[in-house]
Amino acid sequence: MQADGQMKTGRDLVIATLLGAEEWGVATAALVAGGCIMMRKCHLNTCPVGVATQDPELRKLFSGKPEDIVNLFQFLAEEMREIMAELGFRTINEMVGRAQFLKKREDIQHWKANKIDFSGILHVARNATGETLYNTEEQDHGMSMILDWGLVKQAKLALDTKTPVFGTFLVKNTDRTIGTLLSNEISKLYGAEGLPDNTINFKFEGSAGQSFGAFNTKGISFELEGEANDYVGKGLSGAQLAIYPAKVSTLVPHDNIIIGNVALYGATSGHLFINGMAGERFAVRNSGATAVVEGIGDHGCEYMTGGKALILGSTGRNFAAGMSGGIAWIYDINGTFRENCNQEMVDLDPLESEDETTIIALLKRHILLTNSERASYILNNWATEKVRFIKVFPREYKNVLRKKLVVA
Amino acid sequence: MQQEGLYNPEFEHDACGVGFVAHIKGQKSHAQVKDALTMLENMEHRGACGCDPESGDGAGIMIQLPHEFLWEECIKLGIQLEEPGYYGTGMVFLPKESELNQFCRTIIQEAAEERKMTFLGFRSVPVNRQGIGPTALGAEPEIIQFFVSRPDGVANTEEFERKLYVLRRLIIQKVKQKQSYPLPLYIASLSCKTIIYKGQLTTYQVGSYFEDLRDTRVVSAFGLVHSRFSTNTFPSWSLAQPFRMIAHNGEINTLTGNLNWFYAGVRSLSSPYFTAEEMEILLPIVDKGQSDSACLDNVVELLLHSGRSLPHVMLMLVPEAWDGNTQMDPLKRAFYEYHATLMEPWDGPAALCFTDGKTIGATLDRNGLRPLRYAITSDDRVVVASEAGALPIDESTIIKKGRQQPGKIFVVDMEAGLIRSDEEVKGELVRQQPYGEWLDNYKIKLEELAEPRVTFTYLSKESVFKYQQSFGYSREDLETILTPMAVTGYEPIGSMGTDVPLALLSDQPQHLSSYFKQFFAQVTNPPIDPIRERLVMSLATFIGNAGNILIEDKKFCHCVTLEHPILTSSELEKLRSIDTGVFQAKTLQSYFRADGKPGSLEAGIERLCRYADDAVRDGFEVIILSDRAIDSQHAAIPSILAVSAVHHHLIKTGNRGAVGLVVEAGDAWEVHHFACLLAFGATAINPYMALASIRTMREEGQLDTELTWDQLRKNYVKAVCNGLLKIFSKMGISTLQSYHGAQIFEVLGIDKEVVDKYFCGAVSRIGGLQLDDIAKEALAKHWRSFENNRSPKSLLPEGGVYQWKRRGEGHLWNPQTVHLLQQACRTDDFQTFKKYSALINNQKERIFTLRGLLDFAKHRTAISIDEVEPVSEIMKRFATGAMSFGSISHEAHSTLAIAMNRVGGKSNTGEGGEDELRYQKLPNGDSMRSAIKQVASGRFGVTSNYLTQADELQIKMAQGAKPGEGGQLPGHKVDEWIAKVRHSTPGVGLISPPPHHDIYSIEDLAQLIFDLKNANRDARINVKLVSKAGVGTIAAGVAKAHADVILIAGYDGGTEPLPSVRLNMQVFLGN
Amino acid sequence: MGKPTGFLEFDRAAPQKDAVESRKQNYQEFVHLFSEDQLNSQAARCMDCGIPFCHSGCPLGNVIPEFNDAVYDGKWEDAYNILSSTNNFPEFTGRICPAPCESACVLGINKSPVAIEEIEKHIIEIAYKKGYVKPNKIHLKTGKKIAVVGSGPSGLAAAAQLNKAGHDVVVYERDDKVGGLLRYGIPDFKLDKSVIDRRIEIMAESGIEFRTNAEVGNNVPASELSAYHAVVLAGGSTIPRNLNIPGRDLKGVHFAMEFLKQQNKRVGNSPINVAEITATDKNVLVIGGGDTGSDCVGTSNRHGAKSVTQFELMPQPPQTRTAAMPWPTYPMLLKTTTSHEEGCQRHWSISTKEFLGDAEGNLRGALVVDLEWETDALGRPTSFKEVEGSQREIPCELVTLAMGFLHPQHEGLLQQLGVTLDGRGNVQATENEYKTTADKIFVAGDMRRGQSLVVWAISEGRECARKVDEFLMGSTELESKEAVYNYA
Missing domain, CATH: 3.60.20.10 (Aminohydrolase, N-terminal nucleophile (Ntn) domain)
Known part of the structure; x- marks a missing residue:
């Protein structure tokens, strides 16, 4: 249990502890020790002491030193110790949650404050079983049986020697967060760089649980035959994910849902290919991943700041709300897209030649990975179908790219 | 239970x-x-x-x-x-x-x-x-x-x-x-x-x-x-x-x-x-x-x-x-x-x-x-x-x-x-x-009604000043609240939270709304983005008899419909003079005797409720509660009290559905005031004093703008409306209709009996003012303008809530405390630090915090300080707050990190990633790596490697300073460096959504905790909650969702972070 | 607020001053006013801090960010109203205040602080020009009569405030003209006396009665005060610190005030009824490194002194802040005043051992010795010893002693009233009450707190007036610099 919020002195911390906190956060006081003078202008980028600003000139004025902040925490701890000695506590742990060591001050004269009833705050909950009041047990995160242990085992050669590995696994909706632990292992060994593309090539069959491919990093290439739930490719960090319906399925992919809501949330890099429709908030806050999908729900590409989305089918309402960067191309077969797009921050433009190049390359890759019929159709009839594409281009992003061109 | x-x-x-x-x-x-x-x-x-x-x-x-x-x-x-x-x-x-x-x-x-x-x-x-x-x-x-x-x-x-x-x-x-x-x-x-x-x-x-x-x-x-x-x-x-x-x-x-x-x-x-x-x-x-x-x-x-x-x-x-x-x-x-x-x-x-x-x-x-x-x-x-x-x-x-x-x-x-x-x-x-x-046949559209037969008299500069004094306006209110709203159409923004006393602890006579703290959504329901997802939001307002919900009858839609609940003064006059034969409005004077005697306010409220009953019985469809008619004998009943009292009285008598309750309020100018009025029963509000104040400022040349009065008024109303949407959306509520009467507030500092009688159903846990005390605060303002003054003032009080002012509201961070703390830390002088902490802790003269009212109860004999666990052990329990590189400078951010690494505590990346350069140790052995990596709704720079580099992963469910709100880093602040760390494009603005789009409820949070634990099983998963009534219950749920650490952050700094921590302690700490 | 980025765009500027040679020819003020643009950009430098340390640093509690903002927006009347809500006499402080506010200005942490004092001066000058400064005619009279003894800044502030509260106020001044130290202590080139006259006129029109040449305890019996419902003593700290060394009695050794007062009377065409002191063609030695000393320097130069030398016992202060004087405290830094610009040799760590005279008893020189100071860890001087072999004689024909003041004059008024004095010889009053030990008698300003700044004197006068009003009426509505609330 941690507590923070305007804690400034050792006394504050002791009270927090008696009320149940085992650890404490100190924010403002640490900033003040480092030179903040409470300008309350953090949002204006004009902080005159170089604390809350990115202005290079103003940043030079920052004069805080680590020693100042170390001193603050030493003082706070020392002050706590003084009070602890007075109250007869040897350790923090024995102090946690002992609200009976607090009482309302007896000398409150203030005409309003003297009406306060502290009984609720100072109430000491019954503890018939004599449980400790501080953290003594660890949470069981239910990870002992997860699929990823199998993945890590299968990927041993790749992890040790970067040799490509292959494997197939059956999944069901209770298999959640696939590939995340594996990615952790890769990051531990290889940092942000990860493994070379297509080093770990695993195929899954069935219905994947939530967070399929979450935070999956470079070197991973997953294929899922079947379907997936919410949060596919959340925080995608360089991996490639391809999802297509079961071979036996007779469904028309672009009319049927295959992955759930909120795919690619906060993704920074990597690829996602979906032969089918996705739910609401596809690619929300994507900042670098590239995605191909055959239809999506409401609020598509919301808050997107980078990356690419190729949507080969219908979108729901409020597409591109808060989208400040990246590009989306929509295959607007019904001519309904304009109505569904929130155009406050984006322009709807025709394709330029470089868009065409990118789209064609993505379509080819999509076909290769998911065997998409719609992609094949478009590619085969590119001359007639390309006019159906609308490019969604955030204005701010466009301006920045243009400026870069001018500079180059 | x-x-x-x-x-x-x-x-x-x-x-x-x-x-x-x-x-x-x-x-x-x-x-x-x-x-x-x-x-x-x-x-x-x-x-x-x-x-x-x-x-x-x-x-x-x-x-x-x-x-x-x-x-x-x-x-x-x-x-x-x-x-x-x-x-x-x-x-x-x-x-x-x-x-x-x-x-x-x-x-x-x-x-x-x-x-x-x-x-x-x-x-x-x-x-x-x-x-x-x-x-x-x-x-x-x-x-x-x-x-x-x-x-x-x-x-x-x-x-x-x-x-x-x-x-x-x-x-x-x-x-x-x-x-x-x-x-x-x-x-x-x-x-x-x-x-x-x-x-x-x-x-x-x-x-x-x-x-x-x-x-x-x-x-x-x-x-x-x-x-x-x-x-x-x-x-x-x-x-x-x-x-x-x-x-x-x-x-x-x-x-x-x-x-x-x-x-x-x-x-x-x-x-x-x-x-x-x-x-x-x-x-x-x-x-x-x-x-x-x-x-x-x-x-x-x-x-x-x-x-x-x-x-x-x-x-x-x-x-x-x-x-x-x-x-x-x-x-x-x-x-x-x-x-x-x-x-x-x-x-x-x-x-x-x-x-x-x-x-x-x-x-x-x-x-x-x-x-x-x-x-x-x-x-x-x-x-x-x-x-x-x-x-x-x-x-x-x-x-x-x-x-x-x-x-x-x-x-x-x-x-x-x-x-x-x-x-x-x-x-x-x-x-x-x-x-x-x-x-088509029964709905009444205000804009289609004829001009009112009587228009309210224009208030002179002098009367405006007088009213402003008695309703408690400060210069700060005019300058930092009303002016930007009127000129830009948006609410002003500020920084650094607040360190002023709770309303209940303040010496300044308070606006009654200050005792009401807005709730906000966290974990169990998501806030909404009222800007980007405007299409689900609605301020539509219906004034009139709601009818019987069990049958369908065309008469039930005989009511006035409004696009939003804020009425200009001429719209109010139209409403006041409607007479369709079966639809009429009745104005009730919302005042009490300004004699300072016990019971006067109560008598005033009772009288108001009685008149409201009569109005319903007489068949009026609209009741207008007006505080315009105040004089030296009569002071305004604080509008939120008047509205809520009448609202609940009519609910008790089963008549509330029969009328619309419109408030003609002199004491409504901030968005919070409007939100309180609506949440406690007002159907629509005419902020005549706020509007008159803006008009007067314009006429006096105090607004640096070319805008016409009409434009200023529209801007102000727009700012209020946008602000209301923001407040609803913080709670995850999309429509005014649902917010109306929803009472989504915690009452801090009003006596439970008063709350039970006049704000029934609202949460009030620490007691506080009785009706006569409320009257006392109201009269302190009232008499500023209505007493026979020997030394009349030409200026309103300064305020000093948003900025430290000598004559204004007290702040714990003030020239003395800031100076002493900096001096103590820079010169490594514990004695100076003690002077600083004495100023903060000693709240005998002036009270700032609830904890300032507490004393230690000594149940044990004192021990020697040498027996207490050493400073070095205690320091491991410290963390600095989550501030992103982007909101604060690299210099400030890395200095905090180095200091925390030196003492064995934890610094926090804040939202927005961390430069990989900081994972390398400095030549002198220092490290700029933040032990805690934050995962916030924007997910900027949250990659597998970032998560792997953490000792603790903190899910920021809400931010103390602005719970339930998203953030925006404007393009000009996104330089090459920040863009790199956040994995974005320099010069392109970044918007953080109000909710985590993968946490709309508690079981979603459990899923994210599971994700993060998979992403780094050696890191503790910390869920940061903001203190509010019931946070303990949420925390219990979060513990059940398998969080390793729960952080209870203070709400606004003003409300105590601590009380709620008490709650259910055994239950989740034992788990 | 005015302009968020103003401090990044504009540097601090001072208004233009007349050239040294020309200004030395007369006793007029020589600092010009800012142009409108200059003033605007100076006001734009104010950062509207979350914690305005300036506002805290000002003894009057001037609400500086607010008036800066008003100035930036050109809202002159607002600026005047804000300023005058804490300060009765901005025209005085705007000229002669050492501006502790500027020392506390946040911008001063790493840049030059906002030119607050200049802005203050401009607000009031513009207010006079535009006619905002009007007599305060009160219709609700209380019928209470109050005597204020002393017409220096604290007495005047108390009088103005008490008049505002509806009382009838009579101000007693022993000199021929009202103003106290403002009139006869501060040279005209720093504070033109028309500035005082202008204010006194407004105050008189507001109903305040001024009685000059009326020294209570001397030509006015102290018993006359018993006719008043309350009395405010504001006589200042007038007994100067002496230098009791051999030769002190020589002709040509004077207290600074004797020298300055004469000159002010001369400029103001008032009769000087004592032997005249001039610096013309003399080598002048000013002992004391403070503002009064500096005024002696400027006045001597205008007299046409042959040379002007200023001594200070303490070591030369640093040019920038040291660890001992961190921001936002008022730092003891090396200060070069406009009078120093006009020509003066300055010596620090120097002690005068003896004044040397000629046969007629006229001063001809001083025996001086250099000092060596010990300092503490933070560089603060603690003790000194003379530097061996540094003793020497310097020629001088005029010495002014500007070493500060000790306490008010005890004879006459104070003795007759029988008020208790404190250990330092000032009139004793409880810290916040301003009430003396005698019935109905209050005290304010230097007489109470010892020698201090004009800005403090005004503050004392204002706060004392509140206490008097409260004493007479049971409550007061006069402004305070601190927060006050009235609940029934």
Whole structure:
């Protein structure tokens, strides 16, 4: 249990502890020790002491030193110790949650404050079983049986020697967060760089649980035959994910849902290919991943700041709300897209030649990975179908790219 | 569960997995039941368990009555059941204690006889307790069934269901007469069509516990299942779902208001389907002490039995976003608008599955905040669930896979044997009545009304100054609040939180609204983005008589409709002078005698309430509460008090639904003031003083703008409206109608009796001002302008809330404390630090914080300081706050990190990633790596490697300084460096959404914790919550979601972070 | 607020001053006013801090960010109203205040502080020009009569405030003209006496009665005060610190005030009834490194002194802040005043051992010695010893002693009233009450707190007036610099 919020002195911390906190956060006081003078202008980028600003000139004025902040925490701890000695506590742990060591001050004269009833705050909950009041047990995160242990085992050669590995696994909706632990292992060994593309090539069959491919990093290439739930490719960090319906399925992919809501949330890099429709908030806050999908729900590409989305089918309402960067191309077969797009921050433009190049390359890759019929159709009839594409281009992003061109 | 300490059962939340399996043609089979249970088991991870893993939070199943099975089982017990549809089956939880048990059984029989139903007998439901956890067993009731036969003259099953409904309410009523809450008896279902098996079980236990469910004779055309994840830590069998009509995954954020409005209208309830006697039995329809879902179920049930179809009822209660949707079919708009004049939406994230035994369906809230996936197979089965794949189906048989969309409905008509789509269902309902025509004929549009006969006199500069003084305006209010609102159309923004005293501790006479702290959504429901997702938001306002919700009548839409609740002075005059023959407004003077005598304010309020009664009796449709007519003898009743008092008084007398309550308020200028007024019952507000102040400033040349008065006024109103949307959305509420009367505030510093009388239902936990004290504060302002002044002032008071001012409000961070702290730290001087802390701690003269009012109670003898654990150990427990590189400079950020690494504490990346350069140690051995990596709603720079580099991962559910709001880093602040760290493009602005889009409820949070634990199993997962009433309950839920650390952050710095920490400590710390 | 980025765009600027040679020719003020643009950009430098340390640093509690903002927006009347809500006489403080506010200005942490004092001066000058400064005619009279003894800044502030509260106020001044130290202590080139006259006129029009040449305890019996409902003593700290060394009695050794007062009378065409002291063609030695010393320097130069030398016992202060004087405290830094610009030799760490005279008893020189100071860890001087062999004689024909003041004059008024004195010889009053030990008698300004700044004197006068009003009426509505609330 941690507590923070305007804690400034050792006394504050002791009270927090008696009320149940085992650890404490100190924010403002640490900033003040480092030179903040409470300008309350953090949002204006004009902080005159170089604390809350990115202005290079103003940043030079920052004069805080680590020693100042170390001193603050030493003082706070020392002050706590003084009070602890007075109250007869040897350790923090024995102090946690002992609200009976607090009482309302007896000398409150203030005409309003003297009406306060502290009984609720100072109430000491019954503890018939004599449980400790501080953290003594660890949470069981239910990870002992997860699929990823199998993945890590299968990927041993790749992890040790970067040799490509292959494997197939059956999944069901209770298999959640696939590939995340594996990615952790890769990051531990290889940092942000990860493994070379297509080093770990695993195929899954069935219905994947939530967070399929979450935070999956470079070197991973997953294929899922079947379907997936919410949060596919959340925080995608360089991996490639391809999802297509079961071979036996007779469904028309672009009319049927295959992955759930909120795919690619906060993704920074990597690829996602979906032969089918996705739910609401596809690619929300994507900042670098590239995605191909055959239809999506409401609020598509919301808050997107980078990356690419190729949507080969219908979108729901409020597409591109808060989208400040990246590009989306929509295959607007019904001519309904304009109505569904929130155009406050984006322009709807025709394709330029470089868009065409990118789209064609993505379509080819999509076909290769998911065997998409719609992609094949478009590619085969590119001359007639390309006019159906609308490019969604955030204005701010466009301006920045243009400026870069001018500079180059 | 009783209120204890700061705990209040009303703070409980839950969320869940939900779903059903149904045969489109209504074919019954046991396989259907089995499949439903399998589906339930596969949603285990959406439920939760408490301290003991074998006790679930609750799970259950609703199926059709298995007639053959029951008939055979009853024969064994000597009970002869009637034909299907001719007997009702009750599923009841009884207390085990024999006397009470017998008492309940007797009441059931008596009640049945009284309702002229033959009581057929009881059947004990066989259960298998193996593997059920001790917590659940400790609270296990005796589960029985009882059977009654259909009385003669009851024409059909619908009518019989209605009679059974009355019977159920009668049983409850009879128990209530003898027993207090919580009632010993709970009726899970009583129907001739359906039956519910549920309990405090895990998903796996439902099938094993109820032996009936394993019997192959138990057949049904559908199985509706639910698995619950509750923040609740106390055993409760009755809170398990499904309920009688619905199973709900989500949260009704507006419950208090919904219930208030519901109770406000019960007096006018009448229906051709119920006799007056029956109606009397049904009241109050919704019982106290139930969950939000249970309350919703009660209302669904009432509306259904009053003749509306189940889809109709669902659309009325959980409508899709219609206001402002220009693409919507006009007929559908009219349908929604007509129903909006009757009832406000029950708003919040909701995936709702519903059934009346013959049709089964699902609908989603307007925001689509809960997942619901479906599949239809070639052998006529429909599978709907929170997750795809929850029930394994042969892929080759699937002919359609989809997801439920925001605001859409989906119905399986098992009698007709077909699925009806959203378009079909709604297409039919919207044509039921000529709703559009009714609206055209009866709706009053203010802008179409003639100019008022009298216009209010223009206030001179002198009177404006006088009014400003008596309503408590400060220079800061004019300069930093009103001016930017009028000039830019937006609310001003500030930084660094607040360090001023709570209203209750301040010496300055306070605005009464300052005692009200807004709630905000965290974990259990998501805030909404009122800018980017404006299309779901609505400020539509209806002024007039709301009518009887049980019947459809064109007269009910005879009301004034407004786009938003802020009235300009000329609009108010129009409203004041409306006279359509049956629609008229009455103005009441909202003042009290300014004599400073005890009881004067109370007398003033009572007088106001009495006049309001008279106005309703005299048939006025609108009451205008005005505080314009103040003078040296009469002071204004603070508007929030006047409105809330009248609002609750009219609710108590059952008349609130009959009138619109408009406030002509001099003391409303900040958005918070408006939010308070609306949340405590005002229908519309005319802020005449705020508007006059802006006008005067413009005329005096004090506004540096070319804008005309008209533009300034529009801007101000726009700023208020936008601000209101922001406040609603922080709570996850989309419409003003739902916010109206929702009382989503914690009261800090008003006496409980006052709150119970005038703000009934609001949370007040530390006591505070009585009415005479409120009067005293009001008079301190009033007399500034109305006393015979010897030294009249030419300036308003400075204020000093947003900025330290010598004559203004006190701040703990002030020139002395900042200077002393910096001096102490720079010169390593503990003595100077002691001077600093003495200034902060010594709150004898001036009080800032609740903790300042506390003293240590010495129960032990002092020890030598040498015996206390060393500084070096204590310092490991410190963390710095989460501040992003982006909000603060690299220099400041890395200095904090180095310092924390030196002392063994933890610094925090804040939202926005971390430069990999900082993972390398510096030549002197220092490290700039932050031990805590934050995961916030923007997810900037959150990669596998970033997560791997953490000792602790912090999920920022809310931010103390601005809970429930997103953030925006403007393009000019995104330089090359920041863009690199955030994985974005330099120069392109970055918006953080208000919610985590992967956390709309508690079970989603559990999922994210699981994700992060997978991403770095060596890191502690920390969930940062912001303190508010009930945060302890949420924290308990978060602990159940497997967080390793919970951080309770202070709310606004002003409200104490600490009190709430107390709550439920054992429960989650022991876990 | 005005302009968020103003401090990044504009540097601190001072208004133009007349050239040294020309200004030395007369006794007029020589600092010009800012142009409108200059003033605007100076006001734009104010950062509207969350914690305005300036506002805290000002003894009057001037609400500086607010008036800066008003100036930036050109809202002159607002600026005047804000300023005058805390300060009765901005025209005095705007000219002669050492501006502790500027020392506390946040911008001063790493740049030059906002030119607050200049802005203050401009606000009031513009207010006079535009006619905002009007007599305060009160219709609600209380019928209470109050005597204020002393017409220096604290007496005047008390009188103005008490008049505002509806009382009848009579101000006694022993000199021929009202103003106290403002009139006869501060040279005209720093504070033109028309500035005082202008203010006194407004005060008189507001109903305040001024009685000059009326020294209570001397030509006015102290018993006359018993006719008043309350009395405010504001006589200042007038007894100067002496230098009791051999030769002190020589002709040509004077207290600074004797020298300055004469000159002010000369400029103001008032009769000087004592032997005249001039610096013309003399080598002048000013002992004391403070503002009064500096005034002696400027006046001597205007007299046409042959040379001007200023001594200070303490070591030369640093040019920038040291650890001992961190921001936002008022730092003891090396200060070069406009008078120093006009020509002066300055010596620090120097002690005068003896004044040397000629046969006629006229001063001809001083025997001086250099000092060596010990300092503490933070560099603060603690003790000194003379530097061996540094003793020398310097020629001088005029010495002014500007070493500060000790306490008020005890003879006459104070003795007759029988008020208790504190250990330092000032009139004793409880810290916040301003009430002396004698019935109905209050005290304010230097007479109470010892020698201090004009800005403190005004503050004392204002706060004392509140106490008097409260004493007479039971409550007061006069502004305070601190937060006060009235609940019934």
